[in-house]
Every structure is written in structure tokens, then in C-alpha cells.
Amino acid sequence: MSTIDLKTLSRRSFLALSGAGLAAASFPQDLFAQSGRNILIIASTQDIPNYDPHTATGYSASFFLRNTYEPLVRVAGNPPEPVPGLAESWEVSEDGKTYTFALNPAAVFHDGSPVTAEDVVFSYQRALRLARGNSWMIRGIVEPEGVTAVDAHTVRFDLATPFAAFLQVIPWIFIASKAIAEANEGGDDSTTYLQANVAGSGPFKLRRAEAGALYQLQRADTAWQTGGGNLDGVIWQIVRESSTQRLMLQRGEVHISVDLTSEDMDALDGAPGVVRVIEPEYRTFSIKMNTEHGPMADINMRKAVAYAMNYQAMRDASGYAELMTGPLPNGILGHNPDLEVYRTDLDRAREHLAMTDTPEGGITLRMVHVNGLEQQRRWALIMLDSLQALNIQLDITPMNWPDMVAACQSPETFPDLFPVYQTANYGDPDNIAYAAYHSSRNGGWQNAVYHNPEADALIEAGRTEIDPARRVEIYGQLQELLVADCPDIFGVLEKRRLGMRDAVQGFAFTPVASNAIEAWPLSL
């Protein structure tokens, strides 16, 4: 390979080479540059089924929207901090209820028209109106009439209640062009149009979409953002097997792979031209228990299971991960690393089991894992193995995600045990606390059944409190309460695993939605 003069390598020879699959294991990523343009290729298992900025969810859609749309504020750094997006600057009132954003006058949509405060108002109202996608993050906090255009480049938010994490959630509410949206209203609030078209002001625009295969973005000629890298385009390529992603990364056929397993990371260790990013983040992975119905409604049964669980196997099977200490992600604001939590202790497990109605075990518990989620499957098997010590059988049911969501609607249909990831969309304890333990979320998958008025009160207090010290105190109490109540088997925090070609420049890890890569700062 080294004999090839990269400068003169034409499209023709590139095709020949890529068609041959390339005999050498190291495929010089520079070849991509020789294709004439700097195009970054990201491999992911996940398709982008929908890119309406106000209804789409999932990290693949997040990737798409973060690069084609612009929110008021972006998030960057580790720990994550709000940085200017459309808003050049912002002010917060003393009581934390009024936010005023000054828009960047240079900001223009892909069609060249300027981004105005009206577009912001339109977008927030539309998000709340459609009530899908990320709007749950601001529901009850931002009311439609609470967003007002002060002037063409100033927007004011009057919050219904103070919200400590407000600046952390608005990166996920994207601003679409009111003019384009209204021109394509189509009787359905533009949803048909926007799920397949882009009306954003992000640095990239859509060039090619082949559902299920790839989405190619192209640097917008109107890009007004500053400080970017040299990318001409980005391709989000769907590669369903992580091992394939890894091989492609090794061969240089992709630049970034966002869904690698720990085994893949091990295999990449020392691979030439590959950089591994293994960073802690706030995504929890725990096993929920049915605190309301069936054997797990008995706290002693929950504790028995929590003590019986083989935490070492859990950690082993999770690869790059650390065991959680309590309900909140390690290292997040208010997290108590000294919390005394459950660890494998069969004697204590049997003690607690003896206090239940079935002191000898002999029962069968039901655990659901979601089809296709390998780690959940592993945990189900570990649970099965662990429970054998208590003479408890485990019935493992793989379910499709929608069926599982449906099963979450009532305690009667919720399984005894259900492992679940909770991704942190924003780096605030409220994210996990509210989503996973507040009773208002009952019936949803994040917290199907657990409710405890004391916990609710603490969560609400933590949410509306602005003083960080006070919040640490509140979350400290909440953690102790939750450990005592044992609604979950607190699992692991998996480290984020990204694989990257060393040619990728300008990457800075941030622990929120870190696989929805922002391409603007990157260079090849």
C-alpha cells in the first residue's frame, strides 16, 4: 500500500481498492481524503427513522439533528457545560424562572434566511404541541405562552417552575424555520414534511438519505458557525453488527464507530491507526424490580435478590464498566461514593429470604429482556445463575421493545425483574432521579411501578432547588432512602466506548449523548 502515491490516487483507483476490500489490514484513512473531499464516516447500528426535530428520538436522530439543526444552547466539555448555539449569550433571573437569550445575528437557515426569535418561539411551541420527542424534558416547566420573542434576536422564557437543569435540556430542543415549516404545513403540523426534510440552521445539510443504509450530510454553504474543522461531509452508515463495525474501523473503511462492545475494544487495543475512547458517562444500567405486584413487592424478597446477585459476574460481563454505588451515576452532582449498597452475600440473602412468605425459595420469578439488547440478555442469564443459590427459578422472556413498553403500563403486567439503561440526556442528577424514581413516571418504562411519597418529595425539591449545596444534601437523602427501599438492583455504569481512526482531529469527549457525534469541530 505504501507504494501508492496518495496524492495521485484517483477515484478510479480508489474504487478498485475498496472493491478489492483491500488486502492489507490497515487501510490508510487518508485515502478518503483522496476521494476529493474530507468526508467523515461514522458507523452505527441504528437507523435514523425520522428526523423531525421535535418528534425524533434516539441517539441516531440526535446525531442527525445536532448536525443539521441548531439549538439555542449546545453542550460541550467534560463535565458537560452549556456553550453558545443560536444564542450568543443568555441571562437567568435570580429566582431561576426567567431566561433571556440573545440570538447570534449571523445565524441563517440553509435557505439563507436569518434565524429570528419567531423561529425559536415557533419551534418550542411546536415541540410542546406535538408532545413527542424530547419535549418531555421541558414539559411542565415551559408552557407554550411562556416563550416570547422580545425582538427579532431576543427570546424570553418564563418558566412555570424553577428548573436547575434548564440549560442542560435546551440543547435537545432544536430550532426549525417557521417559514419553511408553515409553507409545508400539510395539515399535520408539518410532520410529514419535516420527518424527511431539513429546515435547520446547523452546519450541515442533508445530501443523501438511504434509509437503513446511510445518511450523508454535506457542509452547508450557509454555515455561519465559527471555529469548525475541515469536513466537507459526514456519513452516518448503518452497520448492524458491532464486530463488523470494528473490522471496518480497523480496515479504515469508517472513521468512527459508536457501538462497539467491550470485546471489540479489547480487540482494537494496539490496532494501528485506531484510537480508543473509553470514558465514563452518566448512563446507568440497573435491574428494576416490581415493587407493587408479585413476590418482589416484599422488600425482603427484593433484598434477598439484591444480595444474591453475582455483582462480580455483572461487572465481568459488562467489560469497561464500574459497579454503581446507589441509584445515581457515580461522579454526578450529589452522588455519594461512600453509600453502603448491596454486594453479593448469600448469607444475608438467605436471611432476607427467610423473612418472606417463601423462606425456602421454590418460586419462579419472571425477568424480561429486550430483544436484541445483548447486555440485557447477559444480565438475565447472570440473574438466573445467581438465583439458583436461593432455589429460585427464573423465567426469562425476551420481548420486543413495544411489548415491553406496553407491559410497563400496569404493575400486573410488569415483570418481576427488568434490566434497563437510562441514558443521561443532561448531566444533572435530576435526569436520573426524576425519570427513574418519581411516581409521576409510573406506567412508563423508566419507572413503571415504583412510588414512594417521600422520594417524590425529595426529587421535586432537588429539581426546583437552585442552590447546589442544598441539592447535594437533598440527593444524599434520596440515595439513602432508595437504597433502603431497594426498588432496583443498582447495576453498572458502562463506560462509553468509541473507536476512532487517528486521522480524526478535534474530538473532545462529553459524557452526554456522546455517540451522537457533533461533526463541526472535527477535521480529517
Next chain:
Amino acid sequence: MTALLDIRDLHLSMHSFEGAAKVLSGVSLSVEKRQIWGLVGETGCGKSLTGLSVSRLVRTPPAEYTGGQILLDGTDVLGLSEPQMRALRGRRVGMIFQDPTTNLNPAFRIGTQLMDVALAAAKHDPAILGLQPGAGRRARKQAARKLAIAMLTEVGIPAAESRLDDYPHQFSGGMRQRVLIAMALIGRPDLLIADEPTTALDVSVQAQILTLLKQMVAAHDMGVVLITHNLGVVAQTCTHVAVMYAGTIVEKGPIEAVLADPAHPYTQALLRAIPDRSVKRGQLQGLAGAVPNLIHPPPGCRFAPRCALARPSCLEGPPPVHTRAPDHAVACPVVKEVQNA
């Protein structure tokens, strides 16, 4: 003068799961030009195998020739290589089989099939097409086509030229058999083997085809072996007859001699079993017993177990052949004794 076809003491075994069946044991038959030999016998007596052997169309294995010769104009076909054999088929020996429906390829026009045979024959004898050697492909094809038309006309197919492009299923049974006769004769063979050519046809059509056969023999100076189980057909058509039983020829000779004076008990029994005008109801005589197992055939005369005249000596060895009248041969020791006595 050597005979056109001279089968000498032919032995054929057929191997199967049960063992080797001696399906032909010492068959001898000599056919001259302008003779029509009827080869008659019951199912499984070896008539068809004898006919197929002349063209060497019996698959070996499972069959195996264990003795004898088949001389065609003095050449033993059993000693020929497959390509040499191919040169004889169609050109020296023509064949017609029983079922005109299955013997024509349904996927090809009859013209194509006739012309292919003519062209194959012309490879070994260019004179058939009436062309100089080295004539072009086109010319050969055209000559073959002309020949096919002539042949079809000769076997009595009206508007032959227009029917060349028809497919077999567009012909009636009798017409198909005429086409097959044309195919068998297009290479101008000296010998024609016709294996039950009329069995599948209705009586009225049968008569026409047999008449046609006789005409063809006269016109082309051929020898014919007509294989049939129907003595009526033999009586109608043949000049000579050979009666087969269990792989042997028990009696053969000119048709008048054999039919008027059947010597072999089997021939006699066969004739007595035919319901013809002279037989009154209830007077027909069948033949008791069954055809012997050819894997372990009876020693000596194979007909002995069913024979009314059989005596212990019949089982001792192959029955001696003796001549009863000129060309009238019988393989039966008893008859000989009776005659001598």
C-alpha cells in the same frame, strides 16, 4: 452368400438383485433380404431383447452378453466400438418401436427429427442425400429436407411438405407411426427391426401400417424382423416366423410350414389358444402353468415343465434342433422321436 442378419447362439444375462437371469439362451436366427421374419412369443420371452441386441441398444450392465455372435453382413456387432456401432444404426439397421406417441420427441418438429436422422446417416454415407462429398452445411440441410419430404410422402402422409413443421402431437396415432417408419427408413437401412409396431394401434390402423411395411420391404429390398405377440399379425404380414419361449427359439421356418404344421408343443399350444373363426365356444385351450424363472431355469428344455408331451429325458440337456422340412427347424427331442418313429 452371407445372410443380412445372422444371429448365432446368442446368450444374454440380466443382472439384478435376485441374481443373473439368463434371458437369452442360444438364440439363432438368420434373415435374408426380402424376408419378413415374425418373432413371436409371450411377454418376457426375450423377443425385444433380441431385436435391441441387433442395434446393441441393451444397456450393459445390467445386461451381459455371455456368448454368441450377431453378424450383420458378416460383421459381429458385439465386437464393434460404440462409434462404429453408431455408424450402423439408422443406416444399416432401422428400428421402429411400439408406441408412436412416446417415440417421437414432443419438443421438436417432425421435420427436424427426420432431418437429424438423415444428416446423421449421411455422415457415414453421403450418397443418401444425393450430394457430392464436401457439400456445404446449407446444401446438406436442404437435401435432408427434400429427402424428409420424399420419405413422408412415401409412407403415405399427405401434404408432406406442409407437415414438416408440425409437432408430433398434431398427428394421429397411425400417422405418427408412419412418421416413425419414415424416420427408420430415411437412412436406407437394409434391415428393419419393428418391435410391436402396431400393438398400440386400433385394428383398422394396424392393417394399414402392416400393409405399408410390406410395401416398404418390396420397394427397398429390405429384411425385416417384426416382433409381436400376435400370431394374427404374423400370419397377415410375415414370410417367416420364429417362435420364442423363455429366451430360446423353439421353432422357426417359413410361415406356411410353421402355421400349417406346427411341430413344437408350445407352438401348437399357442395356436390352440387363439380364438378364431373355427373355434367354438368353450373349445379354446389355454396353457397351464407359468413361464419359468430365468434365474434358475429348468435344465434342458425350458418348456418341459408345462409340456404335455414332456418326458424325463427332456430335462437332461438343451433340446436338439432338427429340421422338419426345408428351413423348418424345431427344438424338441420328443417331436424328433415321434417323427423318426
Next chain:
Amino acid sequence: MLRFILRRILLILPVLIGMTIIMFVIARVLPGDPVGLAAGPNATRAEIEALAREFGLDQPLWVQYWTYLSGLVQGDFGTSLFSRRPVATDLAAYLPATLELVFSALLLAILVGIPAGLMAAVWRNKWPDYLSNILSVAAISMPRFFLGLLLQLCFAMWLMWLPLGGRFPIIFDPPPGVTGFYTIDSIIAGDWDSFWTALRYLALPAIAMSLSPLATILRMMRASTIEVMHQDYVTTARALGLSPRLIVFKYVLRNAISSSLTVIGLYFGWLLGGTVLVETVFDWPGIGLYATSAIVSQDFMPVVSVALVIGVLFVTANIVIDVLYGLINPKVRYQ
């Protein structure tokens, strides 16, 4: 002949209606909550109900069916509950990929299977026949997905001769679309580099798909050749001195192929239905992958539509086979 074709084409209609009814009944009788997924993990019950209303899923089954059918008449295959894209758009994008794969596999199977079957019959009970017999049973027994994985393991992962998966190097635009078949499009465009590239991407999945039909066609061809060689007309042809070559390649081949045709028609449908597995292994962006993801998310319209398209293609293929059969087989033609 033309009337026959027309009538057969008209007969597709009841098939379509029947298939859609069956699929509708099956999809609706079975448990599952497709709306739940489509609404997203954070949806409330009210939102789910609203979505169900939007898609008419709260209507009685026959109303839903009627809506679907009347849309179908106008080429509207409904909308994906999950992506909210029109299914017709997706199908238009995925179908050419699948067809290219299926046709290549079938072509390979025919081009290798028919001569190999003929040879096996000619060399009956000799070693090439035994070998082809063992290999073809093995090929039929080999799960396509396992074969795909092995091919991938050998040729893409270890030897690295061929790509792991996909259809074309993604940083390049595929050849300009006329047919949607990259190989043919690149030939049309005269772009040989693209052609070889497309072919290399096609190679492994096509081989993985073709092995089983290849073996079946081989066996079928062998059996029918042997059967034809036992026909009386072949004996007659031999008795009249035609050369073995002429007999085999002219007289036998045409008759034997016509009985193998039906198998080829059946295999077309089987391949279409079975692309799911190979497409999954090779990330081939076709309707199989599309159907799989729709099935997993219980997205009804794409599943029905994919089944429908495959069904119609299958029926169409059989019409084509019937016509071909008639062309080869004069008896049928003139009846």
C-alpha cells in the same frame, strides 16, 4: 398466448386481495402493541391513543382493510407507523437491491446448476455424479446465514479479499440509476470500475444465496435428464444413429430444462422470501432487512407490503415461467 398472459395477469388481482386479507387478519389477531413503540418510550397513554387514531388503528378491522386496499389501488402502500415514511418510497429504495441480489443468485444457480446437472446425469453413477450428489445435498443442508457468516469470516475477515457487507463504497454515489441494479447501471454508464466494485460487493451474498437453489436445480436437472434419457424417443434417436452429443444437447436438454423450469420459478419466490437472512448477514440494504426491522418493531404496513410485493413478484415469475414453458413445450403452446 396473449390472452393467456392477460388472463393470468388478471388472476393476480384475487391473489393480491387474498394475501392482504390473510396478512391483515394475522397481523390483527396476534397480540402486540405496535403503536406503543411508534409513539416512543416516553409517550403517555393519551399520545398512544392519538397515534392510533391518526393511523386509523382504532377503526374496525374491515375499515382499516378497506382504507389500505383503496390506497393500494393508487400505489399507496400505507405509511410506516415507526418512521412515518410512505412504505412505497422505502420499497422503491430497497427493492432494486433485493432484486439485484436475487437475480444474481438465480443466474449463478442456473448457469452452474443446469450444466452441472446435465453432466451429472451423463456421468451417472460415476465419480463426478457421486461428488455432485454429496455436494448438492450438503449445499441444500447448509443454512444460508451460516454459509454467509463462513464466507464473510473467510473472504472478508481473514483473507480480506472482498468487502464485509453493504452494496457499494458509501463515500461514492452509486452508479446513476436507470434500473436500480448497480451492476447493470454501471454497465449502462460505461463505468467499469463501478461495475467491478458493485460486483465485488455482490459476490459473497449472491454466492451465499445461490448455493441452495444451485444444488436443487442441479438435482432437478439431473433427475429430469435421466428421466428424459429413459424416454422412448431417446431410444429411437439412439437406434437411428444420432450422436450422443446431439441427443444430449438437443433432444434431451430442451425437454429436461422444461421440467426444471418450474423449480426455478418456485425458487425465485423462495429466494425473495429468504433474502431476510442473507441481507441480515451482509447488511445488504434490501427489502429483507427492511422487513426484519419492521417485524421487530411490529410495524405492520411495511411487513404486509413486503409480503405483498414478494407475493406479486412470485406470481409474476410463475406467469413468466408458464409462458417460457409454453415456448419450450409445443404441446402446451398449441393447446
Next chain:
Amino acid sequence: MTDVPQDSRRSARAEASRRAFYRFRQSRLSMVGATMVAVVVFFTLFGNLLAPYPEHVRGGLNTAERFQAPSLAHPFGTNELGQDVLSLVMAGTPVSVAAGFAVVLIGTVLGVVVGALAGFNGGWIDDVLMRFSDLMLTIPSLILAMAVAAALGPGFVNMIIAIALSWWPGYARLVRGEVLQAREEVYVAAARAIGASPARVLFRHILPNIVSPIIVKMSLDMGFAILTVAALGFIGIGVRPPTPEWGTLLSIARNYMPDFWWTAVFPGMAMFLAVFGFNLLGDGLRDVLDPRARR
């Protein structure tokens, strides 16, 4: 008097089966197939007992020994949870074979009922039943099975139901064709002429004479049923964990290729060999039982 016929009856049967067995043995491949099936049946019966790590079959794991390459202790290596792959593959035999057999059996029963009804009655019953099975055949079977299995949720029984649902039309067509053919046999006309009732004609004269092609199809289908079961497992909608089904094992293992190839290759080979055995056996049976199809 009665002894003689009894005796001859026995000898006739013996002769017929001896002949069939001879024909079967003639084909070495059939014998290989029969041997392979015998091995498969052996593992079906005893696979669970013979597994070197029976606790792994029950779901036990050992995360300290993840992804061990094949060795003496673990001839097929270990998987992502440190389970012995050999044990899982052995224990997977009964799953696949039982599922395949159940599918074929249900398909046969349904197909015979439908096909016999259609072929024997003719008329509109035939039309309706056959149009329906034609439609079912038109719907791509794998997609249908996947859709049904996905909707019913994973599980051994659900999977069997899903596959059998798309399996019976093949039998219905076969049986109908055979019944139609048998209906035209002279001995059937003879039975009707002596006044046999339709039921008698069907059960005494037609069905016994079409058993052979059905058995042949069943034996040939066994392999394909096992394949389909594995295919559903591979797509990820097969049995429930920890049931060690081959397709499911393969589907999980493909994530670990090429480094941990043993987790994929051994279950795949097991699948292939089992199907291979059944297909060879089915071929042999066809040669013996269904002389019409014999080459």
C-alpha cells in the same frame, strides 16, 4: 390350513422389507445419513446428560473463563459468559430436533386433512381449500413465520406454531395431488364399483397408498424445519434464554467473530451436520419408498 397362509403372509412381508432394505443399503450416502441421524437422535435423547458442563446447560455461567479458545477442558471453547460451547451445542440438539419434528408433524397433520378433503371431494371444497393454500404459499413463509413469532413473543411453542402455520400448505398440495392421482387409480374405481363408501375409499384405498410420498416429504422436510427453526433463532425471535438453540447461539456468537470464531462455527456446524444427515436419509428413503421419484 390356517398355518400356511399365515406363514406365506409373513414371508411376503419379510421379502418386501428385505428388498427395500437392500435398496436402501445400496446407497452408501443413505447409510451415512442414517448414521448421522442416529447420532442426532442419540444426542436428542442423551445430549443433556452427556454435556460435560451440565450446569451451563441449565444457565450456569463462569465469567472468570470468558472466551476461552478450544482446549481439552473446553473442546469447543467458551462463550461470552464463560459457558462451555460443547455443552450448549450438545444440549441444543433436542431443542432443534424436537422443534423440527413438531413443525413437520403439525404441518403434516394439517396438510393431510386439508389436502385429502380437497383432493377427495373436488368441486368447490377443493377450490376454496386450494386457493387458500396457494395464497398461503404465495406469502413468503419465512417472513410470515417471523411476523407471527415476533407477535406471539419468543418461546418454543410459539416458534413451532409460527413455522407450522406456513408449513402445512406444502403438504396440502402434495396430498391433494396424490389423492387426485390415486382417485383415478383403477383399484379405486374398483372399490367404488363394489359400493365402498367415500370414507372407506379414502381411508382404506387412497391414504394407505400415499403414505410413502408423505413420509418421504416428512423426512426431507425435517432438515428444512430444523433450518427454519435456526433461522428464526438467528433473527432473534426463536426460543427463550437460556434454551441453547443453535440458531440463537449462532446469532449471539456472530457478534464475536472473527476473534472468538468458535462460538459461531461449532453451533453452525452442528446445525449443518444434523440437517445434512436428515437430508441424506430422506434421499435414501425416497429412493426406497417412492419409486416414482427414483432416479
Next chain:
Amino acid sequence: MLEIENVSRVFAERKGMFGTSPGVRALHEVSLSVRKGESFGLVGESGSGKTTLTRQILRLDTPTSGRILFEGEDMARLSPAALRALRAKVQIVFQDPYASLNPRMSVHDIVTEPMLIHRGILGLNRQQRTDRAAELLDLVGLGPQHLYRHPHEFSGGQRQRICIARALAPGPSLVLLDEPTSALDVSVQAQVLNLLIELQQRLGLTYFFISHDLGVIRYLCDRVALIYRGEIKEQGETQRLFDAPESDYTRSLLAAMPPDVRRVAGR
């Protein structure tokens, strides 16, 4: 005993793959009568409608028009029970002895089956049926030692004897013989023909004998009818028909007959 009055049978048009074939007129205004105790011969070439006519008589098929009377009763109007009873009285022997025996059944089962079906009429118990089967085998010249063998173990002639035994089992008065000897060799044919004559004399049977072989017809039948393309061309006493044929068709058929073998000899 059997009256066939103006029976026609038209097969409806059939839809083929490439088009429709028009209706086929298999029988046209056929009228015949068979007297008790006689042998009635029906002669015709292939496709002349012989087999279609037998199917009508056996009620395996229904005529398009016309009626068939058996012992004075219109068969079309019989109750199911009466039709079953009639089935015992009218029996058939088919042409092909290889195809007309169920290969899965033993001779015992084959021969006792009609008795089992008509046990209501015949009133035979199991043992009696077996005994009668043995008698019947004896009657047709096969020993009872063959009772538990299967059809494939028999030669064609023996099979045809089994078929005859089966036909006789329910005690019929009319036996249809559909070319019963045309698949047999001539020596075997003679035996079977003689057996038929003997049985007729012993049991007082009426035969409806179908054949394309004029020789066999002449040998066996008292009266004969010629059928050509579904129409009766001529019928009458056998001797008269052979000596003084009236229709052209009969004449041409007789002309096509092979000559008597013995006469050739005297040529």
C-alpha cells in the same frame, strides 16, 4: 335385465393453460339391452366411448341425458340404499389386472371387501367371509393358500382371477368385463376366457363384455354391438353380424381383422 335408453354423455368444456377446449361428446343416443343370462359384447376402438358407457352403468358417472334401467328400475332414481344393493348385483372386472388391485391389501382383504361392504345384504360374519373368500379363490382356480399374499406376488393372469373372485364376492347377476384379457398373453387369455365361460354356466351370470378384439368377442358373445365415436353403429346376433355385416363400419372393421392363423397355413 339391463336397458340403456338414449344415453348421451357430454363432457363440459375444460379450461386449459392456454385456452379452452370445447365440450366432448363421448356418448350419443346410445340404446342397448342386455338379456338375462347372455353374454353381450360391445366392440369399439380406443376413444369410441366404451369405457364411458361402463362408467354410466356402474353409476360412477351420470349421463347427460337418457336413462339406464337395471331389472326394470331407473338407476338414476334409486335411493342410496337401493343403489348400494344394486352395487352388489352389478360388478366389474377391469382391463388392467396390475392397476385394479390395491397394492396395500392382501388377497383376503381384497376379496372380502365387497362382502364387508354388503354385509347388510349378505349377512356374513367375519369367519364366513374368510371361508367364502377361500371358496371363491378355489372357484377361480387359485388355491386358498394365496389368501394372505399381496397382489405384487401374482402374475397377470392370476391377478385377473383375483379380480374375478372379487367381482363374484357379493353375488352379482350382471358382470361388466372391461377388456379383461387385453393385457394378457394369448395363452393366459384363453384360460381366463374359459374360466369366464365356466363361471357363467355354473352361476348363471349375465356378461356385458367390452373389447376391441373381434376374435374374442366372436368366441364369447351371444350378441354384440359396435360402437364408434359414441354412437352404436350396428348390433345383433354375433354370428349374423360376422357373416352378414350391415354397416360400412362393421365391414371395414372385419376387413382389417388379421386373417385366421390356420387359414394362412392353407394358403
